[in-house]
Amino acid sequence: MPRSGNPLSASNCVVTPIFHNVAFFFEDTEQFVNYKTDKRNRGRYGRYDNPNWSEVEDRLATLEDSEAALLFPSGMSALTSTVLTFVRQGEKILFLSRTYRNAKALFDEVISGFGIKAVALDQADTDLFKEQFLKEYDTKCRMVVIEMPSNPHQYLVDLAFVRQTVGPDTLILVDSTLSTPINLKPLRHGADLVVHSCTKYLAGHADVMAGSVAGTVARLEKLRRTRDVTGAIPGPDTAFLLNRGLETLPMRMANFESVGATVAKYLNGHPRVSRVYWTGLPDHPHHELAKKYLLGHGGVIAFELCASRIETTVFVDKLRVPYMGTNFGSCQPMVEQCSVFTYYKLAPQERESMGITDQLVRLSVGFASAEILIEDMEQAFAQTFRRPDRRVSNAWG
Missing domain, CATH: 3.40.640.10 (Type I PLP-dependent aspartate aminotransferase-like (Major domain))
Incomplete structure (x- = not known):
């Protein structure tokens, strides 16, 4: 620099x-x-x-x-x-x-x-x-x-x-x-x-x-x-x-890379996760292109849950560490259910054509440690799939 x-x-x-x-x-x-x-x-x-x-x-x-x-x-x-x-x-x-x-x-x-x-x-x-x-x-x-x-x-x-x-x-x-x-x-x-x-x-x-x-x-x-x-x-x-x-960009990206890799691997092995989108994973559909062009993979991870729309909302709501919102790349961990936040204005058919399912979640790891993020997701998974949240179900109609 x-x-x-x-x-x-x-x-x-x-x-x-x-x-x-x-x-x-x-x-x-x-x-x-x-x-x-x-x-x-x-x-x-x-x-x-x-x-x-x-x-x-x-x-x-x-x-x-x-x-x-x-x-x-x-x-x-x-x-x-x-x-x-x-x-x-x-x-x-x-x-x-x-x-x-x-x-x-x-x-x-x-x-x-x-x-x-x-x-x-x-x-x-x-x-x-x-x-x-x-x-x-x-x-x-x-x-x-x-x-x-x-x-x-x-x-x-x-x-x-x-x-x-x-x-x-x-x-x-x-x-x-x-x-x-x-x-x-x-x-x-x-x-x-x-x-x-x-x-x-x-x-x-x-x-x-x-x-x-x-x-x-x-x-x-x-x-x-x-x-x-x-x-x-x-x-x-x-x-x-x-x-x-820009003064701290290289150091921040190195941290995001390390935490992102750990969290992505955790999600990739979780039974309640059907797919993880992080280019550093060998099973990402464009991993070979990533090896050709990318020098690293960053701290943004998208993943799809084996869940209903409502269960996905409950999972995101139960997370305690990341802020719920649409930004990424900052020091603060951020999470969103993509169809509800960034893509809410699009018709369901248009979201589907872009691969934005109701089960798709995006996480920006921020400066939280991998251990804290994983511990938080563990408790959110446990609460979501053991105890239905009636309040959220009613909110969806």
């Missing part, structure tokens, strides 16, 4: 101060000319640059092995800005059907208004995905959007196949929020752009909302122009807190 501290801070602070100012001055015209020609790294106006952004963007670029990176106020802002920068009316996007629901909404509901066609491909079956990809890909395809690993099933895509199939005018964008740059380096495997919801693992404390895009300088200068015009910028406090999170 590169040393913290920004030369624009004009101080010897170990931690870069927060720059709330939106105006910057120049000593003379020559200094401004140098700014415009990039001869001097200096601020101009708060919608265009900020010392706190600059520091974090440089660190993100280093983490991604990219030439440059840009910050945005959220992951969805980063994705939307990128799509609208590089895809034009009459062109096409291929994306994955088992993707983040708001990304899916962007492709299904929003971009059609800009005359852009979006086609969803199911990546669960790797052979079927390749067949569909070859069928749908054509010269109008300007971008392929891949969430890798997918959330919550942690499905992967063979990036080498996609890179070999698409033409030079087609951009491959990878959302690797669930893996972070610690566990996946998409640009090494043929991706052109990498998007993150920095809200999750990168910031890591459940107190920051931000997004990022990494890639070449040439592409990101186009994207920067979109950001300048639309004003899709984060505040300096956001960048400051995100920078704090």
